[in-house]
Amino acid sequence: MKFIGRLLTLALVIFLISCSKTVTRVSPDQQIDLSGRWNDTDSKLVAAEMIEDVLKRTWRSNFSDDEGRKPVIIVGMIQNKSSEHIEPETFIKDLEREFINSGTIRVVENSVFREKMREERADQGEFASPETQSQWGKELGADFMLFGVITSITDSYKKEKVVSYKVNLELANLETTEKVWIGDKEIKKYIKN
Numbered sequence: 621m622k623f624i625g626r627l628l629t630l631a632l633v634i635f636l637i638s639c640s641k642t643v644t645r646v647s648p649d650q651q652i653d654l655s656g657r658w659n660d661t662d663s664k665l666v667a668a669e670m671i672e673d674v675l676k677r678t679w680r681s682n683f684s685d686d687e688g689r690k691p692v693i694i695v696g697m698i699q700n701k702s703s704e705h706i707e708p709e710t711f712i713k714d715l716e717r718e719f720i721n722s723g724t725i726r727v728v729e730n731s732v733f734r735e736k737m738r739e740e741r742a743d744q745g746e747f748a749s750p751e752t753q754s755q756w757g758k759e760l761g762a763d764f765m766l767f768g769v770i771t772s773i774t775d776s777y778k779k780e781k782v783v784s785y786k787v788n789l790e791l792a793n794l795e796t797t798e799k800v801w802i803g804d805k806e807i808k809k810y811i812k813n
């Protein structure tokens with residue numbers, strides 16, 4: 621009996637050791653692709669390339685020349701029509717960051733956040749001292765809206781698969797509804813199991 625007990629204890633120890641996991645901190649800039657699915661690296665790269673493209677087009681200089689100021693943009697809906705779960709909000713934030721960091725565009729909040737800000741402004745009107753209250757009627761109106769869609773196509777055979785992601789974005793003038801820019805970016809991943 622003692623032998624069987626020792627054998628079971630040894631088996632349990634070996635099992636627990638084999639189930640342990642190791643966690644290593646890595647740089648957020650490091651590209652790691654474990655599954656082959658859309659990830660943070662894809663989101664950042666696509667956002668950077670697409671914003672670089674939209675900013676070098678003539679719509680921006682035409683607007684600045686005509687209006688004498690930087691254009692104001694709101695990033696609207698980015699639909700995920702791909703075959704997997706992609707959180708559009710992460711991609712939207714990457715786009716907004718690239719616009720803001722360019723120094724040539726002003727970005728305003730979407731409707732959900734504007735409503736929260738209006739609630740806060742109303743609370744300030746009731747509870748904050750008059751000299752520190754944010755004033756009503758000073759919101760910045762957007763001149764353009766960016767919106768788009770993320771799609772994917774998967775081709776697989778046996779233990780191999782190719783996933784192609786395509787991001788299509790459009791920028792439209794809010795006053796005239798004229799499309800001033802259309803861009804797309806593709807990412808293709810080959811995955812072998």
